[in-house]
Amino acid sequence: MYKFFFFFISFSLSAQIKGVVKDSISGEPIPYVNIWVENEAIGTTSEANGTFEIQTSAGKNLVFSVLGYQRKYLAAKENMTVLLSETTMNLKEVVLINKKATKFVEIGKTPNTIKQAFDNGPKMNAKFFPYQSSYAKTKFIQKITVYTDSKIEDALVKIHLYEVDENGFPGNELLPKELLVTIKKGVLKHSIDVSEHNLSMPENGVFASFERLLIERNKLGTKYQPYILYNFVERDFLFTFSGGKWNKMENESADVKEKMRFNEPAIYLILSN
Numbered sequence: 550m551y552k553f554f555f556f557f558i559s560f561s562l563s564a565q566i567k568g569v570v571k572d573s574i575s576g577e578p579i580p581y582v583n584i585w586v587e588n589e590a591i592g593t594t595s596e597a598n599g600t601f602e603i604q605t606s607a608g609k610n611l612v613f614s615v616l617g618y619q620r621k622y623l624a625a626k627e628n629m630t631v632l633l634s635e636t637t638m639n640l641k642e643v644v645l646i647n648k649k650a651t652k653f654v655e656i657g658k659t660p661n662t663i664k665q666a667f668d669n670g671p672k673m674n675a676k677f678f679p680y681q682s683s684y685a686k687t688k689f690i691q692k693i694t695v696y697t698d699s700k701i702e703d704a705l706v707k708i709h710l711y712e713v714d715e716n717g718f719p720g721n722e723l724l725p726k727e728l729l730v731t732i733k734k735g736v737l738k739h740s741i742d743v744s745e746h747n748l749s750m751p752e753n754g755v756f757a758s759f760e761r762l763l764i765e766r767n768k769l770g771t772k773y774q775p776y777i778l779y780n781f782v783e784r785d786f787l788f789t790f791s792g793g794k795w796n797k798m799e800n801e802s803a804d805v806k807e808k809m810r811f812n813e814p815a816i817y818l819i820l821s822n
Contacts, residue, residue: 563606568629569599570613579633581707581727581762582615585671585793587622592671592791594763612793616727622793650744650821654687655694657757657817659780664815666698666736666776673790674779675711675719675758676816680750684820690748691821693741695759695814697732699775704732704767706775707760708741712751718795719756719788723748732775740819750820756788757816779812787811 570579578599585592586603587610595601603611605625614620618633657678693708708728714720723746730741759777767773785808786799800809 563604564627565602565604566607566611566625566627566629567600567602568631570595570601570631570633571599572618573632573634579615579618581705581729581764582613582618582633583760585612585791586610586625587612588792588794590670590672590791592763596764597766614793616722616724650689650691652687652822653691654684654820655817656681656684656820659782659813659815664696664778664780665812666778667812668772668776669761671761671763671791673709673758673760674812674814675709675756675788675790675795676814677754677756677786677788678750678818679754680752684750687820687822688749689744689821690746690750690755690818691742691744692819693743693757694817694819695730695739695741696737696778697739697775698736698778699732699734700769701767701774702734704775705762705764706730706732707762709756709758709760710743710748711756711758713753713756718797719758719790723751723755736778744821750818755818757814757818758790759814759816778815780815781810782813783808784811784813785809787813 570582572579580595580597582595584601584603586605591605593601593603607625609625610622611625612622613631617635619636621633623631708730710723711719712721712723761773763773786797789796800807
């Protein structure tokens with residue numbers, strides 16, 4: 550008697566998932582939406598016309614997020630039309646003060662470190678700025694400074710400022726609208742003025758991050774521009790946005806609470822009175 554054994558190998562075929570992201574009410578395309586395969590290091594950005602492509606398997610969850618709209622989770626499939634609903638913004642009262650800033654202080658400086666640029670893929674790293682009592686006299690966030698290395702002219706990026714949530718993670722965005730910044734070619738320092746928003750430095754600190762948009766405008770060969778410069782520093786933790794969520798990297802040893810060395814984005818804040 551012959552016995553036959555059949556081995557069934559289950560596998561999922563990766564495919565190029567295409568789609569478009571639109572406003573659920575107006576039907577207008579939503580540009581520069583952050584798109585991830587949930588819990589995986591695969592991400593992309595919607596183009597200016599709302600279209601996107603991402604390499605993954607049909608059925609896997611995609612995470613769509615952009616300022617001003619509710620985050621959405623959808624199973625990947627061919628020819629997707631993704632409708633996002635606007636969030637209800639709890640706008641804080643803004644008191645416009647007709648004054649000229651006379652005092653400035655730069656925070657987040659990391660002396661004796663070497664700035665270096667490298668390709669971090671679709672990930673975003675957030676830099677934490679703890680509050681200090683000395684900031685009371687210069688409590689307004691005047692400018693955000695970033696260092697970049699770009700091989701192309703007019704690359705487009707986003708800059709984010711986040712509140713600290715109840716778990717110590719990056720939470721809600723502080724800026725009321727997307728902060729899109731055009732980056733010139735070369736290794737450059739960029740100062741972005743946000744004084745019009747009258748943002749006060751939160752007493753539990755603030756996170757800042759740099760989002761490289763994975764769009765055709767920024768593509769050079771198979772890579773995307775620009776690169777942000779990083780400082781190699783000692784920190785208690787570092788937050789990275791990947792897989793559609795913020796992930797905390799820290800020393801997990803219960804016995805030893807030592808600082809770790811991380812590549813931290815070269816982002817600084819300038820405060821004013």
